């Protein structure tokens with residue numbers, strides 16, 4: 001990571017806010033349901049180790065990642081945690097799951113059969129989750145495979161089923177009929193596979209109602225400050241602040257254009273500030289002529305295209321004392337939170353976070369002393 005003085009932007013990650021978000025979600029859960037933490041993709045780009053250590057200190061015991069290697073890295077950080085691996089075991093990796101005490105999510109009858117054979121050979125019923133597809137058509141047993149399994153429960157002999165799980169397709173759209181259909185399908189599934197506890201809700205699923213909470217919720221984005229209930233004000237604390245540093249400021253006048261493709265034409269005397277953050281930093285190109293930075297409460301629109309290493313802001317309305325070289329501008333901050341930036345970029349907050357690049361200087365605040 002670059003030193004602060006060398007970097008073009010400072011990314012501040014508030015670990016106390018992540019923990020407060022986790023506690024808020026846990027407290028929303030009904031009937032003693034547990035709250036896991038989803039930390040795949042380097043904790044949504046915010047840094048696996050600091051995030052999981054903070055979450056564990058807050059009381060989180062159960063974690064989900066996508067890949068085996070993410071799980072091995074997580075195991076090194078948290079020797080005691082319960083770690084589930086959403087993408088399941090690649091062929092031949094069952095011994096590594098056992099060695100690192102990882103719980104695979106089994107996504108097909110073939111996954112189940114491989115894990116069962118491994119358990120029998122090892123003489124130990126090892127835990128695994130059984131993932132049933134109730135409407136994503138992505139991972140998990142499709143209905144035909146569920147029928148086969150329910151009709152022949154011996155296919156689970158030798159395994160210790162941990163959770164029967166499923167995943168919601170439209171949880172961020174509360175009125176979508178698929179939520180209720182998936183809930184009904186999941187209930188029928190649990191009646192047919194009564195051996196394990198159940199896990200259903202992601203962040204948004206928690207806000208669909210207590211029916212969705214069952215035994216274990218799996219929030220990700222809400223921990224990191226994304227709004228899990230987009231039709232209402234965001235109940236989560238903001239976690240991320242990205243402050244670009246002004247590199248140069250210049251006066252321009254008509255007729256003059258800004259940046260590649262001459263896509264912005266200044267319409268009168270203006271001041272343009274250049275900030276060393278670009279699409280190579282994960283600052284999405286779709287924010288060109290669309291996003292903005294904030295100097296305190298003063299908005300400065302991004303004008304022109306986003307370059308690889310630079311953006312340009314119209315700072316005509318910002319007092320010169322606040323936008324000289326070295327001053328900072330919020331590219332993500334109190335006035336432009338991740339969901340607002342995502343909307344301007346035509347994407348979702350998940351993509352904003354997971355693109356945060358390695359050239360930012362990172363500062364973690366609010367961690368355990």
Ligand SMILES: *Cc1c(COP(=O)(O)O)cnc(C)c1O
Nearest residue numbers: 038167202203204218219220221
């Ligand atoms: C990523 C993921 C989650 C977390 O989803 P969020 O929307 O970030 O809360 C939960 N469950 C599964 C299966 C996932 O892939």
